[in-house]
Amino acid sequence: SEQSLVSARASVMVYDDSHKRWLPSGTSQGISKVHIYQHVINNTFRVVGRKLQDHEVSINCAILRGLKYNQATPTFHQWRDNRQVVFGLNFSSKEEADSFAQTMMVVLDTL
Numbered sequence: 001s002e003q004s005l006v007s008a009r010a011s012v013m014v015y016d017d018s019h020k021r022w023l024p025s026g027t028s029q030g031i032s033k034v035h036i037y038q039h040v041i042n043n044t045f046r047v048v049g050r051k052l053q054d055h056e057v058s059i060n061c062a063i064l065r066g067l068k069y070n071q072a073t074p075t076f077h078q079w080r081d082n083r084q085v086v087f088g089l090n091f092s093s094k095e096e097a098d099s100f101a102q103t104m105m106v107v108l109d110t111l
């Protein structure tokens, strides 16, 4: 019922507002495979990432209308979820960052 529109390798980070620093999402550091999934029935979208090493879910975040996707650097992109949690994706390559961002922008345009 869900199809992957794009996948990319990235270190998934969450911003710790109280200490003003980025933390790795989940229980350990490490690269995740991050997808944008489209739920074809109800036409919703979300970002899902799983650590390459142990498949722990590192991100599971709805993509909602009005999301501001910030490409802070060619390989570090970030956004706030609807509870104001700030996610950062530290991509393994510029190419993967570009293809992820391109799909994100198309998805945001359709919402």
Ligand SMILES: CC[C@@H]1C=C[C@H]2CCN(C(=O)[C@@H]3CC[C@H]4C=C[C@]5(CCCN5C(=O)[C@H](Cc5ccccc5Cl)NC(C)=O)C(=O)N43)[C@@H]2C(=O)N1CC(=O)O
Binding pocket: 013, 015, 021, 022, 068, 069, 070, 072, 073, 076, 078, 079, 080, 086, 088, 090
């Ligand atoms: C993984 C290490 C990491 C790698 C890359 C660099 C890139 C820049 N960077 C940052 O954290 C930048 C520097 C200033 C700081 C201040 C605040 C932050 C943190 C919280 C959000 N934010 C916003 O600037 C938001 C973004 C946004 C705009 C528009 C829509 C949505 C959003 Cl989320 N601006 C608003 C106006 O909301 C922030 O990203 N910040 C990262 C960084 O230094 N490091 C190294 C380290 O930390 O050692």
